[in-house]
Amino acid sequence: MTTVTRRVAPAPASINALQFPQGFTWGTATAAYQIEGAVSVDGRTPSIWDTYSHTPGRVRNGDTGDVATDHYHRWREDVAIMADLGVSAYRFSLSWPRVQPTGRGPAVQKGLDFYRALTDALLEKGIEPVVTLYHWDLPQELEDAGGWPERVTSDRFADYATLAARALGDRVKTWTTLNEPWCSAFLGYGSGVHAPGRTDPVAALHAAHHLNLAHGKAVQALRAELPSRARTSITLNIHHVRALTEAAEDLDAVRRIDALANRVFTGPLLEGAYPQDLLQDTAGLTDWSFVQDGDLATIHQPLDFLGVNYYTPTLVSAATGEASHGSDGHGASEHSPWPGADRVAFHRPEGSTTAMGWAVDPSGLYDLLMRLKAEFPAMPLMITENGAAFDDYVNPEGEVSDPDRIAYLHGHLSAVQRAIVAGVDVRGYFLWSLLDNFEWGYGYSKRFGAVYVDYPTGKRIPKASARWYADVARTGTLPDREGGNQ
Numbered sequence: 001m002t003t004v005t006r007r008v009a010p011a012p013a014s015i016n017a018l019q020f021p022q023g024f025t026w027g028t029a030t031a032a033y034q035i036e037g038a039v040s041v042d043g044r045t046p047s048i049w050d051t052y053s054h055t056p057g058r059v060r061n062g063d064t065g066d067v068a069t070d071h072y073h074r075w076r077e078d079v080a081i082m083a084d085l086g087v088s089a090y091r092f093s094l095s096w097p098r099v100q101p102t103g104r105g106p107a108v109q110k111g112l113d114f115y116r117a118l119t120d121a122l123l124e125k126g127i128e129p130v131v132t133l134y135h136w137d138l139p140q141e142l143e144d145a146g147g148w149p150e151r152v153t154s155d156r157f158a159d160y161a162t163l164a165a166r167a168l169g170d171r172v173k174t175w176t177t178l179n180e181p182w183c184s185a186f187l188g189y190g191s192g193v194h195a196p197g198r199t200d201p202v203a204a205l206h207a208a209h210h211l212n213l214a215h216g217k218a219v220q221a222l223r224a225e226l227p228s229r230a231r232t233s234i235t236l237n238i239h240h241v242r243a244l245t246e247a248a249e250d251l252d253a254v255r256r257i258d259a260l261a262n263r264v265f266t267g268p269l270l271e272g273a274y275p276q277d278l279l280q281d282t283a284g285l286t287d288w289s290f291v292q293d294g295d296l297a298t299i300h301q302p303l304d305f306l307g308v309n310y311y312t313p314t315l316v317s318a319a320t321g322e323a324s325h326g327s328d329g330h331g332a333s334e335h336s337p338w339p340g341a342d343r344v345a346f347h348r349p350e351g352s353t354t355a356m357g358w359a360v361d362p363s364g365l366y367d368l369l370m371r372l373k374a375e376f377p378a379m380p381l382m383i384t385e386n387g388a389a390f391d392d393y394v395n396p397e398g399e400v401s402d403p404d405r406i407a408y409l410h411g412h413l414s415a416v417q418r419a420i421v422a423g424v425d426v427r428g429y430f431l432w433s434l435l436d437n438f439e440w441g442y443g444y445s446k447r448f449g450a451v452y453v454d455y456p457t458g459k460r461i462p463k464a465s466a467r468w469y470a471d472v473a474r475t476g477t478l479p480d481r482e483g484g485n486q
Helices: 048-053 071-085 109-124 140-144 152-168 181-191 201-225 248-271 276-281 295-299 362-375 403-421 464-475
Strands: 025-029 089-093 128-134 174-179 231-236 241-243 305-309 314-318 344-347 381-386 426-432 451-454 459-462
Touching (some): 071 459, 071 464, 089 174, 201 295, 231 381, 241 248, 248 276, 248 295, 248 314, 248 344, 305 362, 362 403, 403 426, 403 464
Parallel strands (some): 025 089, 089 128, 241 314, 305 381
Antiparallel strands (some): 314 344
């Protein structure tokens, strides 16, 4: 992928600019460790996030996913909420250690039964289940054996994909292998702000390759088990990287981060090769000899669509002093998640921000979609995560008013619609997230949900944004912000 500088999104091209195409998927999304709880129930064993969250100092306020939103016991209620919202699809992840404790051997039927029952309930309500195999919960025993920096983990993942496909392939048509492998590799093994919390830049590069390889092997495993109508994909948090200025050194900073954030995945996944500039930038760390003959062919599997997660743009420049990788929005660490990019500085864009400190900038999503169309014109796209955290609270009337989230969603859905008008093949949009939940290193301090969760009681309260999104999903039309249901 080439570097991109800021561009202003054009005005809608037709009088029907706020109308989405017929058949557009309106969904919402969650991840297993963030909502399920029940971490030692029915045979589930610890994942790296269990271990990480129980390590003092790793997660804000010492929070863990032990209970989370107790979705494991309250899933019927959550499916009913989705049905009331009128969403057409639900993207959720399987907990690898719930399905296959320790990451080896046969599946646990009680774990599979949970996902079978959930899937059946979704289908009964007319909601399409969209399964993600991996949303960061590597079984701890596999990490103890070396984790993603070890090649064998990709083989274990393919075995797990086979078990999942055999159990759910008669119910689930749409499968995603990995969610945001950049986070798994570079936050988990580079900066250490995600599980397993290691800080080795070389291990992070190994992990990135073995995650790519795991994806390719999992797609092969899925296709060997699933009906021909099934769809396979991967979800990437493709960074929209912008330069602070047009100076050559700032544009080169964009190129470096783009290689590490994006092209380390899109290169082998979609083009069958790692970009040469990435190999050159990281040559002082590794010779990439861990890429074996045949790996790139295995990784470069045909996909039915590419999942795109977007929240905010990334603003960089060449570092004039000490690099500021801790300001990149992913969490504070003395260690960088950007191997070979020590001379890059990260900046906070101007303008309004979310509770995460992330800039609210829908034009970044539009620019990103236009870029993907230009570089991969035959690849259908799905917005698999988009949303915002704000400091929500229950008012005296027992309601949660979140106008800032409605404004955020309105702006970003408008950007998606403009991209569709401009010819980008976007098939759907999944709101992150259905529920307030365990937000990784931030614990329960950040609320992304369309549904408010009172954590002491587990009570669910749909926010105003949930009702607003339900109207959009029902009509397929984006209202004027002032005239919409707020």
